[in-house]
Amino acid sequence: MPFRLQITKVIPTLYTxxxxxxxxxxxxxxxxxxxxxxxxxxxxxxxxxxxxIKPYGFAxxxxxxxxLDRRFKETGHMNAYFPLFIPKxxxxxxxxxxxxxxxxxxxxxxxxxxxDPNGGGVVVDPAAKLEEELIVRPTSETIxxxxxxxxxxxxxxxxxxVNQWANVVRWEMRTRLFLRTAEFLWQEGxxxxxxxxxxxxEAETMLDVYATFVEEVMAIPVLRGLKTEGERFAGxxxxxxxxxxxxxxxALQAGTSHFLGQNFxxxxxxxxxxxxxxxxxxxxxxxxVSTRLMGALIMTHSDDNGLVLPPKLAPYQVVIVPIYKGxxxxxxxxxxxxxxxxxxxxxxxxxxxxNRDTHKPGWKFNQYELQGVPVRIAIGPKDLEKGSxxxxxxxxxxxxxxxxxxxxxxxxxLLEEIQSSLFEKALNFRExxxxxxxxxxxxxxxxxxxxxxxxxxxxxxxxxxxxIKELTKATIRCIPLNNKQEEGKCILTGNPSAQRxxxxxxx
RNA sequence: CGGGAAGUGGCGCAGGUGGUAGCGCAUCUGGUUUGGGACCAGAGGGUCGCAGGUUCGAGUCCUGUCUUCCCGACCA
Numbered sequence: 001m002p003f004r005l006q007i008t009k010v011i012p013t014l015y016t017x018x019x020x021x022x023x024x025x026x027x028x029x030x031x032x033x034x035x036x037x038x039x040x041x042x043x044x045x046x047x048x049x050x051x052x053i054k055p056y057g058f059a060x061x062x063x064x065x066x067x068l069d070r071r072f073k074e075t076g077h078m079n080a081y082f083p084l085f086i087p088k089x090x091x092x093x094x095x096x097x098x099x100x101x102x103x104x105x106x107x108x109x110x111x112x113x114x115x116d117p118n119g120g121g122v123v124v125d126p127a128a129k130l131e132e133e134l135i136v137r138p139t140s141e142t143i144x145x146x147x148x149x150x151x152x153x154x155x156x157x158x159x160x161x162v163n164q165w166a167n168v169v170r171w172e173m174r175t176r177l178f179l180r181t182a183e184f185l186w187q188e189g190x191x192x193x194x195x196x197x198x199x200x201x202e203a204e205t206m207l208d209v210y211a212t213f214v215e216e217v218m219a220i221p222v223l224r225g226l227k228t229e230g231e232r233f234a235g236x237x238x239x240x241x242x243x244x245x246x247x248x249x250x251a252l253q254a255g256t257s258h259f260l261g262q263n264f265x266x267x268x269x270x271x272x273x274x275x276x277x278x279x280x281x282x283x284x285x286x287x288x289v290s291t292r293l294m295g296a297l298i299m300t301h302s303d304d305n306g307l308v309l310p311p312k313l314a315p316y317q318v319v320i321v322p323i324y325k326g327x328x329x330x331x332x333x334x335x336x337x338x339x340x341x342x343x344x345x346x347x348x349x350x351x352x353x354x355n356r357d358t359h360k361p362g363w364k365f366n367q368y369e370l371q372g373v374p375v376r377i378a379i380g381p382k383d384l385e386k387g388s389x390x391x392x393x394x395x396x397x398x399x400x401x402x403x404x405x406x407x408x409x410x411x412x413x414l415l416e417e418i419q420s421s422l423f424e425k426a427l428n429f430r431e432x433x434x435x436x437x438x439x440x441x442x443x444x445x446x447x448x449x450x451x452x453x454x455x456x457x458x459x460x461x462x463x464x465x466x467x468i469k470e471l472t473k474a475t476i477r478c479i480p481l482n483n484k485q486e487e488g489k490c491i492l493t494g495n496p497s498a499q500r501x502x503x504x505x506x507x
Numbered sequence: 508c509g510g511g512a513a514g515u516g517g518c519g520c521a522g523g524u525g526g527u528a529g530c531g532c533a534u535c536u537g538g539u540u541u542g543g544g545a546c547c548a549g550a551g552g553g554u555c556g557c558a559g560g561u562u563c564g565a566g567u568c569c570u571g572u573c574u575u576c577c578c579g580a581c582c583a
Contacts, residue, residue, distance in 0.1 A: 292583050323542050362543040380542050
């Protein structure tokens with residue numbers, strides 16, 4: 001049965017905003033930082049650039065993990081775990097990979113502490129210096145390929161389709177909760193194949209897994225594309241990516257999938273014997289998404305009242321808030337609430353009944369809005385008389401009354417409606433903030449702000465790309481897959497170009 | 508890593524020229540309340556980021572260091 005919530009009342013923003021949260025218009029960056037902390041997703045820790053992910057935030061990450069993990073397994077992958085520490089020597093083996101990561105590696109040099117002879121506390125024991133320093137993994141290609149060498153002898157050992165969920169460390173100078181932290185959580189898939197075609201196919205398949213997940217579950221529309229040589233992963237022949245547009249008009253890379261060619265196989269001497277008896281190097285891919293997706297989620301949907309979560313990722317999709325005077329009224333309302341919860345759970349909806357007497361209903365309304373719970377059901381004495389409930393949806397801030405018998409069927413439909421409505425809204429935003437530029441002046445003027453995605457011609461050289469970045473801060477986010485071929489002239493050099501590429505300011 | 512700003516109860520802040528730390532919110536207790544962040548009365552809580560130094564005396568002055576925010580270079 002189709003169900004549409006009528007907008008009966010829209011709460012004025014001024015009413016609920018401002019008390020705690022900076023508005024997006026005032027200071028987008030500040031809004032984001034405050035929101036992450038106030039919605040109880042994460043907080044900074046005493047360690048520079050390292051965050052504590054709090055239970056509510058981690059619950060969202062767990063949903064992301066669970067859904068992706070299922071998709072990885074459905075495409076034939078299995079999980080494994082490789083060490084956090086990588087011997088320094090492994091790192092020296094693939095030249096461009098070293099270049100890419102050397103500047104942001106944490107290094108373990110000692111393995112023991114001792115009491116500080118000069119007073120309290122402990123100091124590093126200089127006698128306990130490691131013979132070979134260990135790198136805290138910024139990504140695991142090197143240690144994995146050192147291992148794959150042992151796993152692979154024959155074409156019968158291929159393909160290897162492995163994923164790992166892990167933490168990695170990249171010593172970033174400027175950090176922001178979820179968007180860029182020194183330590184972050186991610187998954188990294190590492191596969192080995194007998195042929196180039198199969199490896200490319202794998203990289204494309206996983207990009208598609210990412211894109212589908214991000215669009216269907218996170219309700220974030222993405223562009224699928226290829227990175228330019230300059231933006232490519234260190235050590236890759238080709239980097240596929242999904243790019244999303246945030247509400248402030250800046251782009252955010254949401255996931256990448258790399259065709260690594262035979263670079264790592266050569267660096268770690270991983271060969272296999274073919275059917276014909278010849279020795280050949282293995283073809284590789286790697287692909288990953290990180291807790292940065294949390295940042296994308298927050299910045300795509302949320303508003304000045306707080307977080308807005310798509311139902312498919314909300315730790316609880318519905319919260320029931322009782323409004324009562326005295327214990328008898330609470331008991332009566334609880335009975336109705338328990339019944340609704342049972343029905344909703346049977347319909348696959350996650351529900352929380354907040355019957356705490358320590359906070360008033362108004363306080364709870366604001367709190368759950370801040371935390372982005374998709375649907376709120378309020379039940380008060382008037383509802384007891386009328387057999388009704390008040391249903392409010394977070395994304396539109398609209399409210400409606402419905403009969404209690406309707407809830408079990410109407411709410412699942414409403415959640416679906418919210419899920420698709422969030423995607424549509426984000427897609428509209430992206431379309432409204434995508435434009436073309438044909439001249440340098442036009443391009444330069446656009447890039448004075450954060451214009452969203454700008455489609456423009458480019459002559460295909462890294463020099464031009466770098467020059468454009470230097471002059472405008474804009475980077476080429478991607479060359480869209482299946483891009484329309486269109487003759488034109490590079491906006492900077494005027495050299496011939498066969499297609500438009502996507503420029504934006506990026507996170 | 509360069510340039511700026513800031514660190515004082517859980518959070519947000521005040522503390523000219525050095526003299527025994529204060530406000531709002533939150534917390535706790537009691538009572539009245541409960542359809543959009545309740546009210547009254549009382550109470551608890553801080554070695555002022557950390558380490559040195561100057562001084563009879565440092566939240567305040569000096570040096571170093573750590574963390575956070577903003578702006579650049581780097582990056583998922």
